[in-house]
Amino acid sequence: MSPAPTAADRDSFPPQIKFIVGNEACERFSFYGMISILQLYIANRLGAGQDHATEIQHLFKSANYFMPLLGAWIADRYLGRYRSILYLSLFYCAGHAMMAVGEGTYWGLYAGLGLIALGSGGIKPSVSAFVGDQFRPHQSHLVRKVYGWFYWSINFGSFFSFIIIPWVVGRDPATTTVHGYSWAFGIPGIFMGLATLIFWLGTPNYDRVPPAGDPPGQFLKASGITLLILAALVGVGWGCSHAGLGAFSTAAVYGLVVLLGVVPATVSLHRRIQDTGSPQPVGPFATAWYLITRRLNSKGAGFYEAGRPFLTATSLEDAGAFLRVLKVLALIPFFWALWDQTSSTWVVQGTQMAEYSLSLGRFSLQIGAEQMQSMNALIVMVLVPLFTLGVYPAMDRTGWKATPVRRMMIGLFITAFSFVIVGLMQQRMDVLAAQGQKLSVLWQTLPYIVLTAGEVLVSATGNEFAFTHAPKTMKSTMTSLWLLTISVGNLLVAFFTWLARHFGSSTGAASDSHAASAGQFFRYAFLTFVVSVVFVFVAMRFRGKNYVELPHDSSFEPLTP
Numbered sequence: 001m002s003p004a005p006t007a008a009d010r011d012s013f014p015p016q017i018k019f020i021v022g023n024e025a026c027e028r029f030s031f032y033g034m035i036s037i038l039q040l041y042i043a044n045r046l047g048a049g050q051d052h053a054t055e056i057q058h059l060f061k062s063a064n065y066f067m068p069l070l071g072a073w074i075a076d077r078y079l080g081r082y083r084s085i086l087y088l089s090l091f092y093c094a095g096h097a098m099m100a101v102g103e104g105t106y107w108g109l110y111a112g113l114g115l116i117a118l119g120s121g122g123i124k125p126s127v128s129a130f131v132g133d134q135f136r137p138h139q140s141h142l143v144r145k146v147y148g149w150f151y152w153s154i155n156f157g158s159f160f161s162f163i164i165i166p167w168v169v170g171r172d173p174a175t176t177t178v179h180g181y182s183w184a185f186g187i188p189g190i191f192m193g194l195a196t197l198i199f200w201l202g203t204p205n206y207d208r209v210p211p212a213g214d215p216p217g218q219f220l221k222a223s224g225i226t227l228l229i230l231a232a233l234v235g236v237g238w239g240c241s242h243a244g245l246g247a248f249s250t251a252a253v254y255g256l257v258v259l260l261g262v263v264p265a266t267v268s269l270h271r272r273i274q275d276t277g278s279p280q281p282v283g284p285f286a287t288a289w290y291l292i293t294r295r296l297n298s299k300g301a302g303f304y305e306a307g308r309p310f311l312t313a314t315s316l317e318d319a320g321a322f323l324r325v326l327k328v329l330a331l332i333p334f335f336w337a338l339w340d341q342t343s344s345t346w347v348v349q350g351t352q353m354a355e356y357s358l359s360l361g362r363f364s365l366q367i368g369a370e371q372m373q374s375m376n377a378l379i380v381m382v383l384v385p386l387f388t389l390g391v392y393p394a395m396d397r398t399g400w401k402a403t404p405v406r407r408m409m410i411g412l413f414i415t416a417f418s419f420v421i422v423g424l425m426q427q428r429m430d431v432l433a434a435q436g437q438k439l440s441v442l443w444q445t446l447p448y449i450v451l452t453a454g455e456v457l458v459s460a461t462g463n464e465f466a467f468t469h470a471p472k473t474m475k476s477t478m479t480s481l482w483l484l485t486i487s488v489g490n491l492l493v494a495f496f497t498w499l500a501r502h503f504g505s506s507t508g509a510a511s512d513s514h515a516a517s518a519g520q521f522f523r524y525a526f527l528t529f530v531v532s533v534v535f536v537f538v539a540m541r542f543r544g545k546n547y548v549e550l551p552h553d554s555s556f557e558p559l560t561p
Contacts, residue, residue, distance in 0.1 A: 013146060014134045019202025021150060024127060025157035026195035027089075030096060030188035031120055032377075033161035036370050037169055037184055039347045045104060045181060051501040054344045054515045058494040060113045061340055065487035067121025072480035074122070076473065080211045081126040081133065082203075089196040092119025096189025103182045112185070124483050129475035132467040133209050145388060151460040152384045155377035161188070162374030163365075209472065232257070266293050279312045284474060287311055287319035288326075318471055321545065325469050325478060327538060328405060329485050331412075334531040335458050336489025337496075338415050338524055339451065342376055344493070346422070346444065348516040352429055353441040372444050379452040387456050404465035405539045411457025412535055416528035418451035423521035430518065468546050496520070 035057075042053035075084040095115030102108015131150055135142060168187060169180040236257055240250040269290055273280055282290070291307050304316055311319075350369025358365040365371075392402040400406075425447070429439055462482045470478030493515075500514035514520065 013142060014205075014207075016134055016202050016205035016207075017131070017146065019198055019205070020127065020131055020134070021153045023195045023199040023202075024150060025153040026191045026198060027092075027120075027123075027127075027157070028154045029157035029161040030092075030192035030195065031116075032158035032373075033165040033188035033191070034096065034099065034116070034185060035343050036162045036165050036373055037181070039344050040351070040370065041169075041181060042109070046106065046109065050348050051497055051515055054348070054497045055494045055501075056109075057344050058340065058490040058497070060117060061490040062487045062494065063114075064117040064121045065124070065483045065485075065490065067117055068125040068480035068483040071122030072125040072477045075126045075129075076211060076475070076477050078211050080208060081130045081475075082206060082208050084126045085123045085130065085199060086196070088119050088122035089192065089199070090119070091115050092123070093189055093192045093196065095119055096185060096192055100182050100186035100189060103185060121483070125477070125479035128463045128479045129467055130206075132475065134207050149384070149388075150463070151456075152381055155380035155384075157191075159374050159377035159381065161191075162377060163371060166368070166370035167365075209475070270294070273310045276310075279308075279310060280315070281312045282315045284315070284318040284322040284477070287315045288322050291319060318474055321469060321471050321474065321478070321547070322481070324542070324544060325466065325481060328408070328465070328542060329462075329482060331531050331535050331538065332408070332458065332462065332482075332485040333488035333492060334528050335412055335415050335454070336486045337492040338419055338489075338528055339455055339459070340486070340490050341493060341524075342373055342448075342451070345516040345521075347373065349422070349426060349429070350441050350444060352433070352438070353443065354438040356440055356442050368441060372441055372448075375445055375448040376452050376455070379449055380456060383452060383456045384460060404461045404468075405542055405544070407457045407461045408465070409532070409535050409539045411454040411459075411461070412528065412532040413454075414457065415451060415454030416525050416532055418447045418454060419521050419525035419528070421447040421450060423518045423525060426516070426518035426521055469544050471547055496524075 038057055038060075039050075039053050042048045042056055043050045048056065071084060071088060075081045079087065092115070095112045095118070097112075098108055098115055099112030102112060128150075131146060135146070165184050165187065168184040236254060237250070240253055266289070269286060270293070273282060273290055287307070290311075291303060294306050295303055304320065307316060347369045350372050353369070355366050355368040358367055392407075395402040425439065425443060432438060462485075463479065466479045466482035467475060497515040500517070500520055
């Protein structure tokens with residue numbers, strides 16, 4: 001029998017946390033260092049133009065945050081979180097090396113971004129969940145704090161990358177200096193190698209949750225099916241492109257292909273589950289889909305009761321957790337569709353503004369469009385301690401508990417308002433451009449403050465929410481679901497930018513990018529305001545199950561506002 005925990009043990013972070021936080025700070029330096037220069041590198045160095053650069057960047061981010069589904073499955077079912085982080089980090093390092101070696105070429109860009117998406121996206125759900133694995137039930141009250149500081153470390157690393165990496169390239173945003181961009185992509189690779197080393201140094205101290213243990217044959221079968229599906233989707237896209245089909249016709253073809261695949265797969269799933277004489281263990285996604293489709297044909301029976309004769313209690317519990325979290329996260333992509341534009345459309349807007357020269361004694365630092373991205377990280381490092389130590393406890397004392405759902409609800413409204421400010425600034429810039437004048441780039445500080453407040457409420461909360469509301473065997477998988485919202489959000493930006501580029505009209509605005517027009521900013525703000533109102537009704541009906549607090553309280557935790 002283990003000894004009772006001491007007061008110091010209850011209120012102190014486990015010692016191995018410093019290795020994970022250090023790894024995260026260096027990894028984020030590497031990622032955001034590359035992101036900080038990507039927009040203008042594609043637009044100017046490769047000559048793709050601002051709108052096309054916006055599409056490429058957000059498609060990369062969408063792929064980057066889609067990969068957590070694969071990474072979580074590998075971690076939860078096959079390798080475990082520790083080995084997944086260690087092995088996939090090597091692909092991450094290779095991606096940065098490819099960007100540096102292939103500087104100035106499209107093959108270097110796409111090969112590098114592909115490897116970075118695999119490595120960065122693959123380790124994301126495991127790192128986030130691995131932090132939570134290090135805490136014991138008697139330390140559950142520290143989880144919110146550790147995710148706050150975890151998020152602080154992310155922004156500590158990204159702040160310096162936004163300052164340093166654009167400086168390595170050179171002051172001219174349209175530079176074609178090969179030496180500058182090669183080093184600007186190479187330095188993030190060095191930091192990713194350092195991140196991997198720091199993580200490995202903590203190996204003797206980590207608490208590891210073993211994977212569920214799918215046999216190698218099952219792993220290879222699932223991998224083969226996934227590759228076939230991806231190949232089929234790529235083939236359909238290639239065929240539609242060569243047939244000259246437009247966007248809407250292509251979307252209709254994809255919809256038909258998906259329908260033809262989903263219907264027989266659903267029928268096969270029902271037969272596999274119901275043709276056995278005893279309850280079957282089935283994964284959370286398949287169980288949830290089975291329950292939903294069975295509910296459409298089952299009258300009178302309760303949602304979960306309809307599956308009890310055919311599914312194990314664990315399968316139903318995991319599916320219940322998945323569906324509860326999905327209700328909340330389904331609307332979060334609209335937050336990411338706005339936030340992730342700080343590295344694309346906000347940079348485009350910043351190039352139309354006057355740089356600010358910051359005097360540092362005998363030295364001076366030119367703050368331009370790319371350097372302004374550091375403002376987000378700087379504000380986060382101020383707001384995370386302020387919210388964690390001040391605002392949230394104050395809300396708790398008033399009796400209106402700062403639950404994750406409430407924080408995300410408020411954050412969505414604040415995020416939408418930040419784009420109203422950006423849109424108004426763009427309107428003013430368009431007027432001044434006609435007069436040969438420019439606003440200072442420091443004006444972007446105002447929307448950055450508002451957007452970052454929304455980010456702390458939504459993004460920093462999301463990791464905590466996904467971890468605490470997931471059963472022990474689904475920590476990485478549920479975290480990947482949270483990260484999938486980022487993927488969908490970036491896909492929305494790429495799609496809306498494509499629409500603006502093909503159907504938008506020239507307005508004589510200061511920016512040559514349709515995606516960075518005042519009208520486009522206002523449309524994003526309006527759409528997110530509507531989503532925020534819908535989120536209020538979702539939050540009012542939400543009842544969560546906090547698995548971190550489960551040993552102390554097995555009842556459902558009311559999170560209604």
